[in-house]
Amino acid sequence: MARETGFPRADAEHDFLRARRRQVLSRLANWLRGEPDDVNIMLPYDEVVEALGRQGERRIGLRVIKLDSIVGSVDRGRDFDRRFRPTSGRVRERWERLALASRRGENIPPIEVYRIGGLHFIADGHHRVSVAHAQGLSTIDAYVTEVRTKLDPGGIRYRGDLIVKDYRRLFLDRVPLTGQARASIVLSDAESYAALGEHVEAWGFRLMQDEGVFSDRATIAARWYSDEYEPVVRMLRQAELIGARTEGEAYLWVAGERYRLIRTHRWDDEVIAAVRARERRAPTDLDDSLEGPRGLA
Known part of the structure; x- marks a missing residue:
């Protein structure tokens, strides 16, 4: 849960520092366990679509989606890890500004995502998702575009899994x-x-x-x-x-x-x-x- 001191600005700063600390500790834990390098990397949307075989898309409008279903990004994967924890101090200013607005109860616009099966990929709203995770939320409002693919994304956990999906798609073409x-x-x-x-x-x-x-x-x-x-x-x-x-x-x-x-x-x-x-x-x-x-x- 988000830390409460009664001072929204200080709490927003603590939110960011805690998220950064967790990201560093997660990297260390993965290294100690010998996990693959891509375990904490966001899934790249373009590579997922290519591996699964794009068939079409349709906008389905505003929905409430689970934060845990957001696993990838269209173009901002390097600023956040798989759990949307900041990977550096580069995003701090904007991150803390959004965290402060959230703590003050200000209106936060919905994010925009692409949906493939049960997975979501962010087109706009990376900082908002990161703040929501840090503050202990479980859902977020999102404008959703559903993307249809030849293969189901089931079984994709890490970036390396896309290779198997890509070969399976080619096999089924043959x-x-x-x-x-x-x-x-x-x-x-x-x-x-x-x-x-x-x-x-x-x-x-x-x-x-x-x-x-x-x-x-x-x-x-x-x-x-x-x-x-x-x-x-x-x-x-x-x-x-x-x-x-x-x-x-x-x-x-x-x-x-x-x-x-x-x-x-x-x-x-x-x-x-x-x-x-x-x-x-x-x-x-x-x-x-x-x-x-x-x-x-």
Whole structure:
């Protein structure tokens, strides 16, 4: 809660100093815990939109939003950290002026934000949000513009997560799955999406050769999911070979092992037995088991 001395100007100064102290202590704590460098950095709006794939936007007007839902900025990320604590004394004069106005009960205009899913990104009002956080508020008035994207922003915590989202978007452009099939393919490593995309394209090429019929990407994606992915995942579950991986990671891993061990594209008990035997001898991570895109073709 905001400190109260009965002197609004002194309290506003204390608000700023306390916010700066917390920002410095947070950086120190993250360093001691070995947290990634971007854990306290605001998410950059443009990079998020690019990674998720912009589809359109609409203004939805004045809303009351939660302060904790504001995770990024359009262009002022360097002046405040992820919790909107000032990163230097550069913003102090304006910050304390707004804090003083707030303490005196003066009218504070709404901020302006872009909404992507349940996340908000500030276009105007960084100091107002910082002051609101420092004074212990939980909500703020905002003019909201809703931005539609191809991918949901769920799972984005740090700037590094945008790489995975970007690769997933590119994968779904190459392999345009829909519905449950689209949602079920989840990989934790960005480059694995690239490897899986090449694998599906190679599978589709073999399918067209076998059937002598041209198929578009959407048809190949649907056929691969129903004729290849789902049956293999069922076998992996029965053989207890998924382990701590996601189903998509387990499929990609075993597809690479299948070709490397037996040099075949078929699926049968012999393939599963060979992979199971190798798993028992020397368990490997997904990255160690893949020999590159050619090993999956």
